[in-house]
Amino acid sequence: MAGSDAMKGEGANSPSGIPTPCRIGVVENDKVYIEYLLAELQNGGRATEPIYSWPSAEQFLHDERRSELDLLILDIDLSGISGVQLAGILSLKQPDLPILILSNLTSDAAIFEAIKNGVKGYLLKSELSDLSQAIDVVMAGGAMITPTIALRVMSTFQKNPTPGPELTDRERQILELMVRGKTIKSVAEFLLLSPHTVHDYVKRIYKKLEVHNRAELVQKVQDLQLM
Secondary structure, eight states: OOOOOOHHOOOOOTTOOOOOOOOOEEEOOHHHHHHHHHHHHTTOOOSSSSSSSSSSSSHHTTTTTGGGGGGGEEEEEOSSOOHHHHHHHHHHHHHTEEEEEEESSOOOHHHHHHHHTTTTTEEGGGGGHHHHHHHHHHHTTEEEEOOOHHHHHHHHHHHHHOOOOOOHHHHHHHHHHHHHOOOOOOOOHHHOHHHHHHHHHHHHHHHHHHHHHHHHHHHHHHHTTTT
């Protein structure tokens, strides 16, 4: 079972403030790095003995000892089944097992797919100094991504806003007035247009936004953050 009741109730630290060791498994195919990582976990008092490790997702999945783990530390760039794919498999097979990604791979696709597949933390291998804190957070039931990963996530949203419909300047002008509650007549008077012309614009706006009435129009504008 992933995480004892004591850990869930009090976090990953004992009442004395000393980190409580947990049963940690590691899936990592870099032989040099795995030795370094295991030594860090042991020296920091973060893991009970033994720390199980596997060089591939396939070997991990065929080992019954995986059911004994409190936490899995997982690399993404594995041969065969990737770490992201393994996280997705475990979200179904062992949904209560917290997964912490520790990888050099920082592509936007990998980050978002890992998060979608239920990982509770994402760290870079170069940020190993944050590992102890990440374990504390994850074992206490939280989630953690390091500032480097957080910046990538934020940049992705900022660079790729939700796409909206292509409206002309006049259509946007009329849309803004409509959202403010103006009638077709008052919009026509304000823009010095005929009500018939404004009505035609409104029909085109409704069609582009795929709405049928004023309430749906206002909601769609909010959803797409058009103004």
